[in-house]
Structure formats: C-alpha cells, structure tokens
Amino acid sequence: MSSEERNAEAMAVVAAGKAETLLAFADALVAQGQRGQTQAPAEVRQYVAFFLGETEYAIPILQCREIVRLTTVTRVPEAPAPVRGVVSLRGHIMPAVDTRLCLGLPGAPPTPRSRLLVVEVTGRLFGFIVDRVARIIKLSVPAIESSAEGTAPLGVTGAVRVGDGTVLLMDADLLLHARLGAVAPNTRGEEA
Template sequence: MSDRLGEVLQRQKQQINEPENTKDREEIEQLVGFIVGEEEFAIPILYIKEIIKPIEYTRVPSVPPYVLGVFNLRGSVIPLIDLRIRFNLEPSKMTPNTRYIVMQDNENIAGFVIDRLTEAIRIKTNQIDQPPETLAKDKGMIQGIGKRDNNILTILKVESLLKRDF
C-alpha cells in the first residue's frame, strides 16, 4: 500500500511541476479544413457548432447576394451564406460533397456553404504567420497563413465571417 501511495504522490508532484515544462512544448492549433472554389481554407475547430449535409432553405428579400436565405436547424433559424459568392467566385453548385458548416461566436451564428471538407488539421502555432499587411485591414477575413509541408493554408477569422452587414 505504501508503494502505491508513493506512486500517487510522485505523480502529483509531476503534475504540479508540469506547468513549467509546458513552455517547452509547442502549442497546437486545431482547425477544420475545407475547399471553396480551388482554394483550401480552415477555421479553428472551437467555433464549429455542426457540419451538415445541405438541407432546404428559405430565400429572404433585401439581403446581399451571398446570403442565400435562412434554414431551420432543430428549431433555430440560421442565416445561410454562400462562401463562393462572399469570396467573389461563381455561385455554388450543389454536389454530393457540398456541406454546410454552422459556426458560432458568442451570440452570432450562421451556416456557410462550402464545396467540400478536407480534414481535421493540427498545426503548430509557430507555423502560422500573420496575414500580409495588404490583407490585414479591419474588414479582413484572414486570421493567419499556415505553412504546411507542401502548401499554404488560409485561416479565416470566424468573427469577421459572422459579422452581419445585412
């Protein structure tokens, strides 16, 4: 019994000392990657409420062209935004890979039409650069540029995507 008590005390001592060791560890950002047009984008996983297959939506008058309308998700009416139109590309064509990503930041919530999901991404924060100054204006939607082995990844600002101008 005293051996077990010694092990428990040793583990507790390790856990107490661990915060100092965490400085040596590299921080990881967890993202979800997706394709819009020909480009891959990502958003932090913490903002994702759900990812669903396309469902029926209702058009709403007097909104910007990128707002397709609203849809009902378990009793909540959520605006639906076409990221292709928002990024000045041709409107989305629904395919078997098309998905809605429902994102939430505090009280703001919206669904976004994407062409397809790619993968869950874990990237070290030291591999994420700030966006170039030309893209970093107040209205900018880019949080950072992730450097991966064979390509770069545009990480979007969820709060900018969810900002209502309609």
C-alpha cells in the same frame, strides 16, 4: 436547445441557490488557472479545413460547432448579398452564408458534397456553405502567427503550408463582421 434560443426572450434561468452560484464561481477560477498553465510555448490549435473550388481554407475548430449536409436553403427576400437564405438546424432557424460570396469568389451551385459549417459567434449560429469539407489539421501557434503577413481578402487571417499545399486561414467572426456588419448578440426577438 440552441444557444440563440437561450438568448431569446424566454431565456430560462434555473433557480440556483447562492451556494451553487459561488461554487460555479470557484469552478471558473480553477478553470482559468488551468488554462493559464496550458499556455505552453508549443501550443497546437486545430482547424477544420474545407475547399472552395481548388483552394483549401481552414477555420479554427473552436468556432465551428458542427458540420451538416447542405439541405434546402429557403430564400429570404431582401437578405444581404452573402446570405443565401435560412436553414433549419433541428428546428433552429439560422442564416446560410455563401462562403464563396463572402470571400469575393464567384458563386457555384450546390453539389452533393456541399456542406454547412455551423459557426457560433457571440451566441448566434450561422451556417457557412462550403464546397466540401476536407479534414482536421493541427497547426502550431508560431506557424499561425507568422502567417499573417501581406494583403489578404477580408476574413482571411493568414496562409500556412501544410504538406505540399497552402491552406488559407479564415476567421468566421471577422468575416461576418466585415460582411454583415457588427455581430452583436441577437436582439431581433426583443423588438417591440
């Protein structure tokens, strides 16, 4: 069951005794304490790197739920421009977003190497269509932070040098926000 379905109307709350609720509370506190400890200076973050044309981009691995082969995209009449249509991820219907169009690049027909980066934003799933997925890269936090300079297209938060090349850092959340309007938790199913 995907997280959006969990948010949907028939969300199932498993009856839990008070003791379990309190235990969960305690667990969360402990986890928070640990997270505080790991915020050491040399933190490394992982990114999923992919190509659009010849340019390499990367999004935080934490935003990316999975990477799947691009299957048939069903066109949706009157969908906003960067949305190519919808696809089914094991029965869950999610919008397929053309990452090229999102970043203001010219569109390109899908190839066998095309992939769908499944991104989770506030409990909703979106598929980002990319030309091909390259690799997982590790970046240190200082490098990421110092990269956010100058003017960049919407959704691109910085650029870092990796080896001989440059990788543009992308924030899926910001991009969706800019291109598809406010990304609030899904409410469509609740409509009367």
